[in-house]
Amino acid sequence: xxxxxxxxxxxxxxxxxxxxxxxxxxxxxxxxWQGPQHPGITGNMSLELTxxxxxxxxxxxxxxxxxxxxxxxxxxxxxxxxxxxVCRICVPEPDFNEYCYAAAxxxxxxxTAPRRADWIRTLILEMGRINSYMMYLGGQxxxxxxxxxxxxxxxxxxxxLDRFEELTGARIYxxxxxxxxxxxxxxxGFEKRMEETLREIESTMKDVHEAMxxxxxxxxxxxxxxxxxxxxxxxYGVTGPTARAAGVAKDVRKDFPYLVYPELDFEPVxxxxxxxxxRADVRRRDxxxxxxxxxxxxxxxxxxxxxxxxxxxxxxxxVPRGETYIRAECSRGEYxxxxxxDGSGYPRRVNVRGPSYTHAVALLERLIINVNIADVAGLMVxxxxxxxxxxx
Amino acid sequence: MRELYEQxxxxxxxxxxxxxxxxxxxxxxxxxxxxxxxxxxxxREGFTHLVLLTAVxxxxxxxxxxxxxxxxxxxxxDLGLRVLIPRDGAAMEGIHDLWxxxxxxxxxxxxxxxxxxPGSPRVNGEFILEGWTGMPPYRRDFDTKKFSEENFxxxxxxxxxxxxxxxxxxxxxxxx
Numbered sequence: 001x002x003x004x005x006x007x008x009x010x011x012x013x014x015x016x017x018x019x020x021x022x023x024x025x026x027x028x029x030x031x032x033w034q035g036p037q038h039p040g041i042t043g044n045m046s047l048e049l050t051x052x053x054x055x056x057x058x059x060x061x062x063x064x065x066x067x068x069x070x071x072x073x074x075x076x077x078x079x080x081x082x083x084x085x086v087c088r089i090c091v092p093e094p095d096f097n098e099y100c101y102a103a104a105x106x107x108x109x110x111x112t113a114p115r116r117a118d119w120i121r122t123l124i125l126e127m128g129r130i131n132s133y134m135m136y137l138g139g140q141x142x143x144x145x146x147x148x149x150x151x152x153x154x155x156x157x158x159x160x161l162d163r164f165e166e167l168t169g170a171r172i173y174x175x176x177x178x179x180x181x182x183x184x185x186x187x188x189g190f191e192k193r194m195e196e197t198l199r200e201i202e203s204t205m206k207d208v209h210e211a212m213x214x215x216x217x218x219x220x221x222x223x224x225x226x227x228x229x230x231x232x233x234x235x236y237g238v239t240g241p242t243a244r245a246a247g248v249a250k251d252v253r254k255d256f257p258y259l260v261y262p263e264l265d266f267e268p269v270x271x272x273x274x275x276x277x278x279r280a281d282v283r284r285r286d287x288x289x290x291x292x293x294x295x296x297x298x299x300x301x302x303x304x305x306x307x308x309x310x311x312x313x314x315x316x317x318x319v320p321r322g323e324t325y326i327r328a329e330c331s332r333g334e335y336x337x338x339x340x341x342d343g344s345g346y347p348r349r350v351n352v353r354g355p356s357y358t359h360a361v362a363l364l365e366r367l368i369i370n371v372n373i374a375d376v377a378g379l380m381v382x383x384x385x386x387x388x389x390x391x392x
Numbered sequence: 393m394r395e396l397y398e399q400x401x402x403x404x405x406x407x408x409x410x411x412x413x414x415x416x417x418x419x420x421x422x423x424x425x426x427x428x429x430x431x432x433x434x435x436r437e438g439f440t441h442l443v444l445l446t447a448v449x450x451x452x453x454x455x456x457x458x459x460x461x462x463x464x465x466x467x468x469x470d471l472g473l474r475v476l477i478p479r480d481g482a483a484m485e486g487i488h489d490l491w492x493x494x495x496x497x498x499x500x501x502x503x504x505x506x507x508x509x510p511g512s513p514r515v516n517g518e519f520i521l522e523g524w525t526g527m528p529p530y531r532r533d534f535d536t537k538k539f540s541e542e543n544f545x546x547x548x549x550x551x552x553x554x555x556x557x558x559x560x561x562x563x564x565x566x567x568x
Contacts, residue, residue, distance in 0.1 A: 064520035072530055076537075107413070234440040236495040255465055256415070313567070315559055323411050325443070325461055325470060338461065340448050351446040351459075362493040391520045 012057055019143035020058055022050055028038065029057065034376055036065045043358065047380070051373055059368040061361045067391040074350045079105055079179065080314040082347065087173045089352055090389050093132040095124050096330040097352070098177035100337035103258070104326040108319045108341050111309050117181035119301035122259045124167070124176060125328065126290045126297065131160050131236045132331035133287045136384050140280050141212050143377040144221045149212050156204045161195045166190065175345040181308035191298050198291050205287055213281060222277035226367045226379040230274065235356035235365075240333025242383055244275035245282045250331035264296050276382035283331070283384070318345050332356060354389025361390065393417040395468060396437065409476075418472040423484070426475050430442075430460065430490060438452050438464040439471060445487075445497035447505045454479050456507060460487075477507070486512040498540040504530035 012020040013031070022029050035046030037197055044065035050058035070089055074082045086101045087094035099121055106113060113121075134157035138150025158163040166187050168174040176183050228238065230246045243250040251268035253261045269285040271278035311317070319341040327336035333355030344347040364383060373380055397409050397419060407420030421429055430531040433439035439462035446456040477484055486509040488495035490504040498509040506528035509515050517522075527534050560567070 011497075044520065060514075064518075064522060067520045068528065069536075072534075072536060076481075157465055235491055236491070237491065239441075250465065256468060313564060315563070316558070321410065322410070323418060323448075323472070325416060325445075333444070336443065338444060338446060338459065340457075349446070349448040351444060353444045357496065358493045361496045366492075 006107065011052065020050075022058065027051055027119075029185040035062075036237055038377070045385070045390070047364075047368070047376065049368075049373070049376065054372050054374070056368050056371050056373065056376065059365050061365060063361075063387055063390045066291060070392045071350050071352065072194065074347055075320070076346065078315070079317050079319060079347065080179070082218050082350070083178060084173075084175050087237055089384055089392055090330075090354065091172065092135050092386065093128045093330055093332075094173050095128040095177060096172060096328050097337075098124060098175070099259075100326045100328055101339075101350075102177050102179040104192045104324050104339040106336045107324050107326065108311075108322050108339065109179075109312070109317075110320075111180055111311060113181045113309055114306040116185070116302050116305040117307050117309075118259045119297060120185070120307070121177055121181045122261065122264075123294065123297045123301070124164075124174070124182075124292050125259070125356050127160055127164060129290050129331045130287055130294075131157050131164075133195060133283050134160070134201075135292075136331065137212070137280070137285060137287075138382070140206075140276075140378070141218070141380045143381045144375075146212060146215070149208055152207060156197075156201045158228060159200055161188070161198055163194055178308070179305070185303075185307055194294065198294060202291060205284065209284065213277075213284065216227070219277065219377060221375065222280060222382070223273075223275055225276040225371070225375055226279075226382055227364070227365065228274045232363070232366075233355070236363045238333070238363060239355050240329065240384075241269075241282045241286060241359075242279055242333060242359060244268060245271040245279040247272050250333075252327050252334055256327060258326075258328060260297070260300075263300065266293060274382075276378060277384050279384075286331075290388055301372050312334070316345065318343065319347070332359070332386065335389075352389065352392050354386065354392075356383075356385040356387065356389050358385065359383040360385035393471070394471075395473070398431075400429070403432065416470045416472070418474055420474045420476065423475055423477060426473065427485060427487065427490075429473065430462070430487060433462055433471065438467050441465060441468065441493040442487075442494060445494055445501070447501050447530075447534040448509060449479070449505065449530070450476075451479070451529070456505065457484050458484060458501075458507070458544055482506060483508040483510065486510070486515075488512050497509065503527055506531065 012022045015021050018237055030051050032049045034049055036044045048060045048062060070121045086097040089097050134153040138153040140154055141149030144345055149304050155382050165171050168176040182197055228246050230248060232242050233248050239250050247270055249268045249270050254268050266289055267280050271282045321341055321343040323340040325338045327334050336353040338351040339347055340349040393411055400406060404425050405422060411416045441463040443461040443463045445460050452455060455476045456479055458475040462471045486498050495513045498512040499515055501513045503508045503519045511537055
């Protein structure tokens with residue numbers, strides 16, 4: 001249900017091989033590069049748009065501006081040397097890399113992390129999820145013309161970074177979830193300060209709801225933008241809030257429970273309309289769910305017990321031959337690590353499956369057709385893409 | 393998972409089976425039987441989600457292993473299909489018509505491993521690397537150290553300790 005009527009007469013015809021017959025010299029079409037430096041782009045990614053008037057008729061996603069070759073680097077490093085690398089694959093939500101990597105190495109080595117470490121891992125993953133959503137909400141509002149929301153969410157994100165700092169010693173890259181367990185327990189008085197932070201976030205979310213979701217301009221621009229047909233979910237590998245906004249209750253936390261999620265009481269947040277507005281709303285409600293989960297975790301978690309399992313000498317850690325895949329639900333969808341070990345002290349292959357890999361390329365290139373240039377940034381942000389996990 | 397494997401084995405000539413977890417197994421599939429097997433898994437067994445498609449370079453054996461990881465959400469299980477193809481002139485049939493998103497994986501494999509997927513959209517175009525003419529960099533015989541020495545200037549770091557010795561002294565002072 002687009003809010004404007006596309007002028008179909010101007011559209012390019014298709015050649016026999018399926019590609020579009022676009023003659024740039026005709027004056028009808030224009031190539032327009034959005035990014036890699038553009039306020040509406042998260043990270044470094046660019047969209048090569050072909051526009052006809054104000055409408056996009058073709059799009060190609062270009063990545064590679066942030067390629068650091070992590071997967072290759074890991075093949076030349078011991079298992080413990082890979083640990084401080086993995087978090088750098090995704091800046092706003094690094095903990096999922098640490099957890100998936102640690103869990104995969106533990107599984108291949110036959111190590112079980114202590115129960116208390118599992119609780120702390122879940123706590124960290126939920127804290128990271130809130131951080132990531134705060135960045136998203138600011139970006140989504142900003143891309144559709146509301147700069148102030150980003151300032152509010154950045155403020156509460158900063159409070160959460162303080163909690164990360166006192167728990168892990170670091171604000172962005174925590175390097176806390178080691179293969180075998182976690183580095184430390186909760187500091188004294190952490191629960192109280194966390195509760196204060198959660199209240200502040202709740203209060204901000206109320207403001208965000210009123211200023212953003214009840215705003216006529218935001219509604220007018222986001223409702224109907226980037227509709228994803230539920231039939232596209234499986235062919236395009238759509239996961240996470242993007243799938244849940246289409247009514248498909250895909251949530252790894254529920255479907256393939258890991259860590260302590262089976263002990264927590266929650267239902268995945270879903271929506272119906274599958275447009276940019278619904279996706280934003282699903283994520284807003286997901287923040288409230290994460291706040292609830294954090295409270296449950298802090299109330300139920302054990303306060304004593306070991307934090308690390310016994311692990312081999314990390315300088316000579318050899319992992320038996322085998323392969324495995326570990327997945328977790330990050331704020332954008334299914335995050336996973338596929339690790340192949342060949343019995344040596346170095347991984348044979350590490351493959352990182354980030355949700356943006358499918359969302360930002362094949363899906364975005366399809367959704368963007370017919371969209372007005374002004375809405376391209378809003379649409380792209382509504383898929384919550386992080387380019388670093390496309391190119392690793 | 394074993395049950396599914398026995399069932400599939402009656403229909404397809406499957407190779408080695410590895411059960412990694414209760415809900416995750418890997419099975420080797422001959423190259424020509426991959427496509428019918430994928431269609432069977434998608435349409436009959438509920439494996440509708442293509443989680444990932446990647447390659448592993450077994451250079452010692454002269455083969456690439458392509459891994460197609462399939463997920464059945466309702467059945468709560470994952471099946472990884474391993475296809476072994478020769479490293480020389482590596483090529484594989486694309487599956488972008490079954491999962492449009494597979495085209496992206498195939499572009500990456502073409503660029504990073506040099507595995508061709510004839511007919512896959514934009515498979516010969518640049519994906520991540522720009523103006524790359526050398527050996528596909530994710531192959532095992534690509535020397536990362538040599539590459540960086542040839543392309544980047546050496547910058548002397550701070551005078552520091554030998555990392556291996558330092559870590560050993562710090563973490564395992566009592567071990568020989």
